Amino acid sequence: MKSLHKVIDIIEFIAASGRAGIREISDHTGFPPPTAHRIVATLVQRRYLEQDPATKGYTLSLKFLEIGSIVQHRFDLARFARPHLELLVAETKESASLVVRDRDEAVYLDHVQDDHMLQLFTRVGARVPLYATGVGKVLLAGMSDEDLSLYLRRVARSKYTSKTITDEDALRGNLTQSRRRGYAVDNEEREEGIRCVAAPVHHHDGSVAAVISVSGAAIRIPPERLEELGRIVRYRALAVSRALGFNPEIKSNTGGASWQR
Amino acid sequence: MKSLHKVIDIIEFIAASGRAGIREISDHTGFPPPTAHRIVATLVQRRYLEQDPATKGYTLSLKFLEIGSIVQHRFDLARFARPHLELLVAETKESASLVVRDRDEAVYLDHVQDDHMLQLFTRVGARVPLYATGVGKVLLAGMSDEDLSLYLRRVARSKYTSKTITDEDALRGNLTQSRRRGYAVDNEEREEGIRCVAAPVHHHDGSVAAVISVSGAAIRIPPERLEELGRIVRYRALAVSRALGFNPEIKSNTGGASWQR
DNA sequence: CATATTAATTCCATAATGTGGAATATAATT
DNA sequence: AATTATATTCCACATTATGGAATTAATATG
Incomplete structure (x- = not known):
């Protein structure tokens, strides 16, 4: 046409x-x-x-806003998660986001800003690559090995910063590590000066439904703060998972490697 | 085509x-x-x-969400107003909204829910008539007499509830009263059981740019609470106006009847 | 203030494009 | 296995979108 x-x-x-x-x-x-x-x-x-x-x-x-909002409402997720994002911002004084996977990218469904002078510039609906972001790596880490391999073959990886992980083995190692500790870290891999900590929101069947993250200027998030942020984000993501009917006690296999509960 | x-x-x-x-x-x-x-x-x-x-x-x-979000961002207003909506919710324990006029309707640009069991069902992008809502009456009250007359001739008024004001003189009187006290009230005029208090956000030139409102179940908002809510909403709306560069000291004439500052 | 310039809009002969009935494939139901 | 419902593909045909040329409107220039 x-x-x-x-x-x-x-x-x-x-x-x-x-x-x-x-x-x-x-x-x-x-x-x-x-x-x-x-x-x-x-x-x-x-x-x-x-x-x-x-x-x-x-x-x-505004017609586009109207239709866009209808689409967003379909993702009830955003409604459940909103209060938790706000709590995250209150607890960490950094910005919090909710993203889902859409094909080979991560899409922001919601975003709550902190009130620092140095603001992150993100907008709902924006897209970021999976391999170079914390939220993206959470999604990759939840994929089956087969899907992950297909993804790695399909998507070209470019170096956004000197720290972007483009090597396949290094990336796989990073994903394993992320699964083990329960959260993924973006250490200035997408953008110089920005660090991010992200944890998975699970569906009732254990598959990864979405990702919740906290991100901010690297100066305010030194490496030694990552563990604390990881704990907080993981806790909040779990709370949203529970709201979606996820029970961490029940072990299920959805083809993906399992996340640490 | x-x-x-x-x-x-x-x-x-x-x-x-x-x-x-x-x-x-x-x-x-x-x-x-x-x-x-x-x-x-x-x-x-x-x-x-x-x-x-x-x-x-x-x-x-999600493409529609992406484009919708671009449209929303054009209304910088929403960014300025967000924190004030959140404060309104904190202060009143009711839901707060930001709306603008689009032709003969009011459109919700943003909405912050309170956490009552009895939730209002509104979504961003939704449209409501001007003559039967608090937010709408704020917009009507800011129009020039000529525009208002044209509006009244153009738009049919139907009785949503027994309290909907359909009579032209009654409506005009209500608008004058609203201007005088600085806020408009929707007394179950659109929907049985819902009351709303709304105040204008002014552009730098004094014209009405948008409306901020607080609404909730009529049981929680008895008539004697309206004055207090009016005061709070008016104060918050003024704060947003200031952020947009409005100075209440400067008297300007944009054709519309003037709102109480 | 007239004139030139640029952009927006209308017109219409023409051919390219969208049309939709019929045929086929696929999935669901009995 | 047979039947039904739905999705998809095909293609001859005519309707519809096309875009060059003309007209109008808005803006800049001497």
């Missing part, structure tokens, strides 16, 4: 640029102005875009 | 039903199965839908 691809290209361009006129859209997408105009006019008619009467620029409307 | 209208019909149907197969989509929209399938397949290709491999049903993907 060529026309639908064009529509999506235009929506994504406006999303990225915030506001755009027909000219800009036409230039950027390569569609002739009348084509861009026709698509935009239809989206305005359906209230997915609105036109700033002053600048003539088009922006995404 | 006929094909785009079809695409939107399908997306909105899936949003409403949560999950739907080709058959359901076809039945509901009237498009033949191959047409529905082609559109759905393209949306899956672009990752806007995903197919549950078990049930074959299609659901909206």
Whole structure:
């Protein structure tokens, strides 16, 4: 469907640029102005875009917020986890997040900021790679060996920082270690100056449903603080797991290597 | 653009039903199965839908959450207001909301729940009428007389409850009263058993940018508590206004009748 | 203030694209 | 194993999206 691809290209361009006129859209997408105009006019008619009467620029409307919110609600998880994220922030004075896996990336479902001057810049819906983040490594560590191998073959690993783990054996070792102690650590692997501690939220069957994490500026999270944060995050993640019906006493096998309960 | 209208019909149907197969989509929209399938397949290709491999049903993907979140971020307002909503909840033990006007409705931009058993059911992006809600009346009270008259002519008013104000003069009187005391009250006008107190957030030029409200079960908010809540909400709304650069000392005229500062 | 310039919008002949009935494949049910 | 319901593929056809050219509107320039 060529026309639908064009529509999506235009929506994504406006999303990225915030506001755009027909000219800009036409230039950027390569569609002739009348084509861009026709698509935009239809989206305005359906209230997915609105036109700033002053600048003539088009922006995404609140309709997207409405639909996005419906999607988020499907993940009841976010509702259960919210109070725990807030507690985490209160206990650690760092930012807390809830993420789930979506294909080969981790997606932020929720995020509670601490009130430090040095703020992390994350937004709900944002995506990060699995191999280079604490939350991602929790998800990888919960996969079956087969899935993990497929993932490693499928996804190219680039060095975001000097500390990013790109070597397969090193990564596998890190995952084993994470499982053993019950939490994963991101030691400035995705971004220089940011450390993160993450623990799994389990489904009732023991599989990994989501990840809860605490992250902040590396200056405030020295290596010797990691163990304490790990304990706290692990405890909170377990509480959310329990809310989802998970019972750590029951040993179950879902194909993945088991996390330390 | 006929094909785009079809695409939107399908997306909105899936949003409403949560999950739907080709058959359901076809039945509901009237498009033949191959047409529905082609559109759905393209949306899956672009990752806007995903197919549950078990049930074959299609659901909206997190992509919508991603775009919705971008839209929300455009309203920086939500970021500024969040801590104040949380304070409101702490101070009043009731739920707090942030809404803006979108055409003839009020749209929830953010919402912080209290932890009562009796929870309000609101979701970000949801829409409510202006004339029958506290938040809506704040918006109406900030409109110019001309805009208000046009609104009253344009929008039909139906009785949601026995207390809904549908009479024009009564409504105008209520708005004047609200402006005078600095906050608007929804006295079970939208929904039996729910009361709400709302106050305006002003732009730097004095116009109404948004509304902050506290709402809860009418049993917990008896009439004699309204004045105290009004004071608190008004104070918090003013704090957000200040964050947006509003200075209550400067008298400005934006066409709307003035709110008590 | 007239003129040039740029962007937005409308028009419409044309061909490319979406259409949907029919056929086939797949999954669920009896 | 047979039947039914649903999903998917195929393809001849005509409807619909296309985009160059013309027109209009908004903005900048001399």
